[in-house]
Amino acid sequence: MKRSLPDSLLREGHPDHALLALLAAEITRRSGGPAALAQRFPAMLRQCIDDVIMTPKTGRRAYEELEKTEKTYIGTRVEIELRAMLDLPKGRLDTLILGRDVDIKNTMGNNWMIPTEAVDQPCILVAADEARACCYLGLIVARPEYLTAGQNKDAKKSLAAGGFAHILWLLRDHPYPANFWRNLAPEVVARIFAGKSGNQRMANLFREVQDRRVTRDVVAAVARQQDFMRRIRSDQGRGSRDLLAREGILLLCGHYDADLIKSLGLPHCGPSDFISHRPRAGNAVELAAEHGFLLGSAEREEAPNLPGF
The missing domain is CATH 3.40.600.10 (DNA mismatch repair MutH/Restriction endonuclease, type II)
Known part of the structure; x- marks a missing residue:
């Protein structure tokens, strides 16, 4: 216009x-x-x-x-x-x-x-x-x-x-909501969708796109599965949260992790939004641990099943 x-x-x-x-x-x-x-x-x-x-x-x-x-x-x-x-x-x-x-x-x-x-x-x-x-x-x-x-x-x-x-x-x-993919480089998009499974694509998404709000619609598009929210949760050590935690990356939910998102100074996320972040400073790692995230492992008490998402 x-x-x-x-x-x-x-x-x-x-x-x-x-x-x-x-x-x-x-x-x-x-x-x-x-x-x-x-x-x-x-x-x-x-x-x-x-x-x-x-x-x-x-x-x-x-x-x-x-x-x-x-x-x-x-x-x-x-x-x-x-x-x-x-x-x-x-x-x-x-x-x-x-x-x-x-x-x-x-x-x-x-x-x-x-x-x-x-x-x-x-x-x-x-x-x-x-x-x-x-x-x-x-x-x-x-x-x-x-x-x-x-x-x-x-x-x-x-x-x-x-x-x-x-x-x-x-x-x-x-x-109005910007096109999520518009400003991502073609090679980044290719790496995200190169994953053969929903878990792999989800991990690729939050590994490639950090410190940026990701909506539920984007998660659904990447997962390409009916129970796409399962890809976003811990899943007996196999979920996206587990895969990323082993790499030192937090995968946070705007509904359950709002306090931690705010404390880390990350962009505001609505209840249906997600964001990933790799803590670099020691105090950020400690803060994550206080909220139950043990980076470098998949040991974290799983959040509820995110009703309504």
């Missing part, structure tokens, strides 16, 4: 304000409130993109590596998932909100393509900026004067430069 966006003109007195304010309030209500929208929407968008990139199966690590048809499908997937997240029905356009037909447009670039049937209709505008890990969610009435004069071969038009000022933003330049 463009780095510099104009201030929105959507306020009382603007011809589109009343309608878009109503639609925005309904979207926010259906998402569970402003805080829930700010959390659920970015996660949904990240999942839509990652499910098409399919790093574990394809070895691809970025949106730019997708085929043209796959990039197009992301827009369809976002439309479907957004309707599901907000529990909205299909309409003559992409959805119905408060009885109004609304189109849903997604872009991974700098602009949206507006079809002829959406002109003069309200549109939900979705955008993801993979390079900066930012996302956008806005509303606009796609009036002809907001659109470019030129059109593509499908008669679709883009927003004109001045059209961006007529967007009512729900989320603008909002952080």
Whole structure:
């Protein structure tokens, strides 16, 4: 998305304000409130993109590596998932909100393509900026004067430069989960997935990627197994925790090891996140031991079975 966006003109007195304010309030209500929208929407968008990139199966690590048809499908997937997240029905356009037909447009670039049937209709505008890990969610009435004069071969038009000022933003330049694989070197990704078993791949992951939060979705993708959480636990000396402990590497869980993660000065991890760390200073090793981690061995009282993960 463009780095510099104009201030929105959507306020009382603007011809589109009343309608878009109503639609925005309904979207926010259906998402569970402003805080829930700010959390659920970015996660949904990240999942839509990652499910098409399919790093574990394809070895691809970025949106730019997708085929043209796959990039197009992301827009369809976002439309479907957004309707599901907000529990909205299909309409003559992409959805119905408060009885109004609304189109849903997604872009991974700098602009949206507006079809002829959406002109003069309200549109939900979705955008993801993979390079900066930012996302956008806005509303606009796609009036002809907001659109470019030129059109593509499908008669679709883009927003004109001045059209961006007529967007009512729900989320603008909002952080969303970065593509975990994007900034990993190809050789690192290859080493992670070279493991023949789930335990080996999991150990490779946390051996290669240390001091960085790893989400549950990444763990599932690497494990490639139904009971993927078993790979993350001690398992009678065979689990990833055991393998890494013998090498002097801690594998910590945001739910059970939050105090130790904080004490070691590691990045914050949510309850479903994980992080690995190799203590170097003596006091860090002692701190780990106080929390039950005996590095250099696999002897550690196993954490509970991580319910709800």
